[in-house]
Amino acid sequence: MSTDRKQGVAAAGGFRAAGIAAGIKPNGKPDLTLVVNDGPAAVAAGVFTRNKVKAAPVLWSQQVLTTGSLRAVVLNSGGANACTGPGGFQDTHATAEKVADVLGVGAIDVAVCSTGLIGERLPMEAVLTGVETVAKALAHGVDASLDAATGVLTTDSHPKQTALTHAGGWTVGGFAKGAGMCAPNMATMLSVVTTDAAVDQATADAALRAAVEGTFNRLDVDGGTSTNDTLLLLVSGASGVTPGAEEFTAALTEVCADLVAQLQADAEGVTKHVAVKVTGAATDAEAVAVARTVAQDNLCKTAFFAGDPNWGRIAMAVGNAPTEFDPADLDITINGVPVCRAGTGVGDRLAADMSGLDILVEVDLHAGPGTGTILTTDLSHAYVEENSAYSS
Amino acid sequence: MSTDRKQGVAAAGGFRAAGIAAGIKPNGKPDLTLVVNDGPAAVAAGVFTRNKVKAAPVLWSQQVLTTGSLRAVVLNSGGANACTGPGGFQDTHATAEKVADVLGVGAIDVAVCSTGLIGERLPMEAVLTGVETVAKALAHGVDASLDAATGVLTTDSHPKQTALTHAGGWTVGGFAKGAGMCAPNMATMLSVVTTDAAVDQATADAALRAAVEGTFNRLDVDGGTSTNDTLLLLVSGASGVTPGAEEFTAALTEVCADLVAQLQADAEGVTKHVAVKVTGAATDAEAVAVARTVAQDNLCKTAFFAGDPNWGRIAMAVGNAPTEFDPADLDITINGVPVCRAGTGVGDRLAADMSGLDILVEVDLHAGPGTGTILTTDLSHAYVEENSAYSS
Known part of the structure; x- marks a missing residue:
């Protein structure tokens, strides 16, 4: 295996990504990320926070993921959309609908993730306009990966991403964010991992749960499992190669461990x-x-x-x-x-x-x-x- | 009820106390306290830390308290005598024997409490010489109470004591210490409460457990239940008055709540x-x-x-x-x-x-x-x- 640390979520074949400043954050920093799986497969698996207070995007994404399939993930920083009531859930739904419209897919194919202050509604005009803009910026490769990893940052000091290309011709890559309120439990803060390996949903799901148990679930910055923790694995199958479940799980675990080490290194106030x-x-x-x-x-x-x-x-x-x-x-x-x-x-x-x-x-x-x-x-x-x- | 906050562990009839600098702390501050119950009764009850790693003095005091009777408590700051192995337990035993010799009682009548750094042996020459000195200083009343409350301090900024004299003619008073590693669980840091009410052991024990549950066990500075938490109640019966169990429990609870409020107010780094x-x-x-x-x-x-x-x-x-x-x-x-x-x-x-x-x-x-x-x-x-x- 070789690891190219400059790559990320748009490293694997079949994936495009983008990240922009949509005006959700008052300070004008990047705050909206879109990751699209162009296939041929649209397999997905995910793990979510065990906190009983779950943000609207977590409730939405858990629901749409019951199909085992996703075409896109839209993520915003600048607001957690947690403890925002039925109105907050409608905001998440509207965001997914907008992404679906722009991409020509169904809302049920779109997961939503949010991170930021709990208890405030999102500025939906900025979000919906931002979706149109970010969709136009979608691209494959290094720059797109970096932009996508940047759009989800909150108190993080820098983007965290990694990718690994297996000698067998398939790639696993992704990003993660999180610096405080960070004690992932069956999930992480926000992370999207993509692969062009041709694995089925059962294999992807089992591999993800195994990888998370020994990596994300073993990090504890301050004991605070957040309301928004979400880790999504998207599978395009674009490489046409089907690795063995064990070697796929090993590669996925390596990518997750790399992201977790980056989260630990950038934790709030960390000196050790x-x-x-x-x-x-x-x-x-x-x-x-x-x-x-x-x-x-x-x-x-x-x-x-x-x-x-x-x-x-x-x-x-x-x-x-x-x-x-x-x-x-x-x-x-x-x-x-x-x-x-x-x-x-x-x-x-x-x-x-x-x-x-x-x-x-x-x-x-x-x-x-x-x-x-x-x-x-x-x-x-x-x-x-x-x-x-x-x-x- | 009237509360005299200037009083403490030697306020109730039948009790003497003292506190001195015995040279256990390198900085020469007070570090050794002795509380003696002159009777007529020698009833005692206690609660101890639920931490599975218990200091030698906790193991000793739990053992001697099985009789339901105590004549004296010796307490040192400047060292927790925790994680000190069989040698540390022998140090506690030797301290109790020395107090027993000086007072003319049995070692089984003497409880021992320690507080300070975990994992270091106590300077036993200073402790044993100190026992002789502190016994000579034993007295009843205000000054003795203050000295006793001072000898147990570690990171505390000031002594914490209280006393309450019931209209029925009996008194409950005591001291407590603790500022960090402070999440008492069925116990407090170190606290000794005395009374001259003529209550039997079963009443004293039940009243103590009831009082602690709503007071000491409801304070949580930093989640760290220490290895040395000990709260002892000593009953002299010197007033000759036997209050009802309910009014005794109420008075004891008031004293404990007062001590806990003082612990909270002096917690490490507290601003709120x-x-x-x-x-x-x-x-x-x-x-x-x-x-x-x-x-x-x-x-x-x-x-x-x-x-x-x-x-x-x-x-x-x-x-x-x-x-x-x-x-x-x-x-x-x-x-x-x-x-x-x-x-x-x-x-x-x-x-x-x-x-x-x-x-x-x-x-x-x-x-x-x-x-x-x-x-x-x-x-x-x-x-x-x-x-x-x-x-x-």
Whole structure:
């Protein structure tokens, strides 16, 4: 496999994309993206937020995706269209209808994604006019991919995209956005991944769920699963090549992992890239739950920010996690240096050097075969600043 | 009832207390407190952290409290004696033995509490010498209460104590400490409450559990239930008055609520005192869980810091809570101003004035009769500073 990081959602055959500034954001930055699948296939799969408060575009996209088929996805930043009532749902419907009109497809073929402030209606005149404009800009290739990845950004500092071309002659590529309110659960913030591999809907769906479980669902910036999380996989089949399910899943997982690493690196206020790896839990699910408890603990996160190997805070967090273990067996290792063995401090904790960008926290519960890793970030002054300076 | 806020743990008849600087803290600040029950009764009850990683003094105190009786409590700051292995437990045992020797009681009559950095052994020479010194300083009344409340402080900016004398001639008083790693669960950080009411162990235990459930267990500064949380109730019976169980529970609850309000007001980096009140949940437990999810969400907490009525973040957090409700019924009110009705924004959210110190967030799920409130604080630059500038 070779990875071309300059490519994205319009890298695979059969896809066009575009992104423009439609005037949805008051500051005039790009805010509208369109991704079109020209086929021959129109297979689609998706995963959505598990938050019980779901934005109108999530409710719409879940509905249209029940067919297992999509021709286009329209995405806006500058407003989440969440907690906007029946009027907000009508706005989403109207947006899909407009895209359908312009492209000559049905509204049922069009998914909608939104991101931005919760609780405000979208400026629909700007959205509907923008749909006409963005459709005219649709193109294949590098520039179109970048524009599409740019139109969905909110507090992100730069676009996040990737693509991978398999030696077998097929490509998987996509973009993602998300920097805060970021704890994807069976979904991500907003992400569209495309492929020209000729895989059927059942294969695409299974591959997507497998890929997400080990990638997007393992990132936790601030524990806040948003109202709008959506990840869509579009399949054009344009390469004419049908890869094996395993190699397709592997390629898709690699693309998702790449996007997640970019999300982690651009998280709000991030100064440290932290991986919390738990072993020895009763089950994999419990290992992930323990890792997530550490990743969400503000005392651990401020210690990460400080580069302080204060493993007692990690032990405290592990002790609060929903799992059974014997505290007398607890091992904690930071960046390869044992700091706690059998529940007791060992050596000089300052020997664990946390001054670099990357921090690996390893926790062994010695209570079973379960393992799991969560990627997270630190809690910095910049995080507080970014989330208190203005409404986002 | 009349409340004398200048009093504390040595206000009730039959109690002496003291607090000194024993050299456990390198900076020479007070770090050792002793509370003695001179009787005639020696009834005691206690609640302890639910963290699975329990400090040595918690394990010791749980053990000696199985008798339902205590003559003394020794408390140190400057070290949590958690994750310190069998050696740490021996240190706790030796401390209790030393107190027992000095007072002429049994070690089984002595509870031990510790607070400070996790994972470091205590300087036992300073502790044991300190026990002799603090015992000589034991006294009844105002000054002794203040010294005792001071000896347990860590990142707290000032001592927290209260007392209440009932018209019936009996008193309940006590102190508490705690500013960070503060999400008491069936316990608090460290708190000792004393009374000269003549209540039996069953009444004392039931009253304590009832009082804690609505007070200490409803405070959540940063979601971190510590390894050392301990709340002890000591009963001397010196007043000779036996109040009814209900009025005793009411007085104890008032004292606990007062201490909790002081903990909230002195929480690390606090600039806002926030109450999250949830109604309309299926059960009270679910209401508390929803309130806790909002109270622990960093995006809500940074919005509180900003004084920004960004209720969409509250809706997002509610949607992530472990409870069932229909998002189309969700009501949110901030400081009396309706900002979300039936899941949809109403009016101008900026009408909700959050510029003051106190913020009341009301969430109505319209899904049942359950209610519950959590007290919390904002996430400020000062919180990050205090928890990253040094190991605590």
